[in-house]
Amino acid sequence: MEKEKDEIILEWYEKFGEAIFKYIFMMIHDYQQAEDLTNETFLKAFIHLDTFKSQSTEKTWLYRIAHNLTVDMIRKKKPLILIKEAFLLKKDEEPLPEEIVQIKEQSLDLYHALSKLKQTYREVIILRKLKEFSIEETAVILGWSESKVKSTLFRAIRALEKELKKEGEVNGNVI
Amino acid sequence: MGMLYKEQLDIELQNLEADIYWDKERKKALHLKLKDQVKGHKKRRKPLQPLPFVAIMAAAAILFLFTRIESPLFQKGEEQNAVADREVDHGESVIITVEDQKKVESKTTVFLSDEAMLPYTLNPKILSSIKRAGEPKISARKVKDSIIVNAEYPLKDGNYLSIHTEKKQNNVQGNNINSVIKKEQSLTVNNKQAVLVREETEPKLIIRTNRYQYTISGMKEENDLIRVAEMIHFK
Numbered sequence: 001m002e003k004e005k006d007e008i009i010l011e012w013y014e015k016f017g018e019a020i021f022k023y024i025f026m027m028i029h030d031y032q033q034a035e036d037l038t039n040e041t042f043l044k045a046f047i048h049l050d051t052f053k054s055q056s057t058e059k060t061w062l063y064r065i066a067h068n069l070t071v072d073m074i075r076k077k078k079p080l081i082l083i084k085e086a087f088l089l090k091k092d093e094e095p096l097p098e099e100i101v102q103i104k105e106q107s108l109d110l111y112h113a114l115s116k117l118k119q120t121y122r123e124v125i126i127l128r129k130l131k132e133f134s135i136e137e138t139a140v141i142l143g144w145s146e147s148k149v150k151s152t153l154f155r156a157i158r159a160l161e162k163e164l165k166k167e168g169e170v171n172g173n174v175i
Numbered sequence: 176m177g178m179l180y181k182e183q184l185d186i187e188l189q190n191l192e193a194d195i196y197w198d199k200e201r202k203k204a205l206h207l208k209l210k211d212q213v214k215g216h217k218k219r220r221k222p223l224q225p226l227p228f229v230a231i232m233a234a235a236a237i238l239f240l241f242t243r244i245e246s247p248l249f250q251k252g253e254e255q256n257a258v259a260d261r262e263v264d265h266g267e268s269v270i271i272t273v274e275d276q277k278k279v280e281s282k283t284t285v286f287l288s289d290e291a292m293l294p295y296t297l298n299p300k301i302l303s304s305i306k307r308a309g310e311p312k313i314s315a316r317k318v319k320d321s322i323i324v325n326a327e328y329p330l331k332d333g334n335y336l337s338i339h340t341e342k343k344q345n346n347v348q349g350n351n352i353n354s355v356i357k358k359e360q361s362l363t364v365n366n367k368q369a370v371l372v373r374e375e376t377e378p379k380l381i382i383r384t385n386r387y388q389y390t391i392s393g394m395k396e397e398n399d400l401i402r403v404a405e406m407i408h409f410k
Contacts, residue, residue, distance in 0.1 A: 005213075006210075006213040006214070009209070009213060010206070010209065010210060010213070013205075013206055013209055014206070017202065017205070017206070018197055018202060019192075021197055021202070021205075022192060022195050022197065025195070025197075026195070031197075032309055032329060035201065035205055035333075038205060039205055039208060039209060039212075042209050043209065043212055043213070043216075046213055046216065047216070101195065101196065101197055101198070102195070102196040103194055103195050103196070104194035104195075104196075106190075106194065107187070107190060107191045107194035107195075110187055110188065110191050111191060111195075114191075125188065129185060129188040129189065130188055130189065130191055130192045131192070132189070157181075157184075160184075161184070164184075
């Protein structure tokens with residue numbers, strides 16, 4: 001059984017690892033922490049695999065774990081960011097992470113606009129529009145009601161359009 | 176028109192997923208890390224598995240009986256144990272002062288212990304096999320009155336160059352287990368006694384001083400381990 005468990009998790013990593021990394025990366029914009037959280041997601045899944053009930057798919061279950069870990073991290077990180085700003089005077093002189101995570105130029109505006117949205121808006125757009133989860137699955141991942149998913153998505157898209165308009169005005173681009 | 180705009184936005188959102196590229200080497204490295212962790216987790220659990228439930232219950236019952244016997248001899252023993260526990264607990268309840276925090280958060284040097292420091296930015300020119308990919312992760316703990324720090328420098332291949340500091344153990348010869356399989360070589364690095372341990376996967380270098388032990392690992396080249404050791408500034 002144990003052998004099966006680690007085989008399952010490694011198989012799931014091959015199947016969903018990259019998509020989950022991208023989801024976390026779009027939420028926190030830090031590739032190192034996104035890698036750490038991706039790792040933690042699958043490790044947690046391995047430890048709690050016995051509690052996984054096939055009521056939801058493994059994909060939805062993994063995203064739910066990733067969502068919980070990411071939200072926890074964002075909550076914990078907030079005060080830390082303030083401390084860091086107060087203490088750390090020198091900026092990182094290391095090479096930028098572009099070689100590790102790259103975003104094609106044609107999608108950069110959209111990525112930036114998305115990153116300016118508040119967390120709940122960003123997340124519901126990522127899950128519904130990028131990851132193409134159904135309303136029901138999104139509700140399971142976020143722990144929301146289906147009506148909350150619908151109404152938040154509606155407002156989130158409006159906010160995104162507004163951001164894109166703003167960026168378009170600055171950059172002189174029109175979608 | 177509005178409909179067209181929305182459709183276009185939907186398509187662009189779908190494309191965004193594909194337009195983000197994550198380095199394949201990093202993905203692979205994470206896969207290996209996960210594999211190790213999963214295996215490690217299994218190993219840790221294994222020793223408990225052969226113990227039958229009845230044996231565990233019996234051991235618990237004996238333990239319970241022992242703790243319930245009220246004799247002066249046992250009470251004396253308990254007092255002695257309590258003193259010993261308090262001594263052991265020194266490392267757990269600690270006060271981190273502002274000075275401690277400043278030492279650890281310095282951005283010019285990595286404080287490893289009160290006798291050793293490492294340049295925050297390792298000199299990459301003299302390290303042939305590594306390419307750093309970010310700031311070191313610093314984790315500090317306080318044992319009695321000493322701050323002890325571990326540092327992990329992320330590398331581009333997804334591995335970490337790790338410097339692990341601990342209070343000196345009695346034996347510096349690796350773990351002294353499987354010394355036939357592991358090849359160990361005694362050295363003097365940076366005027367300190369050291370041991371180079373060649374394990375199956377990668378080598379590690381252990382430096383011993385009178386009070387501490389520093390383990391450097393995460394690099395394939397033995398010479399690079401030695402170069403990192405030479406960068407440590409000992410007081």
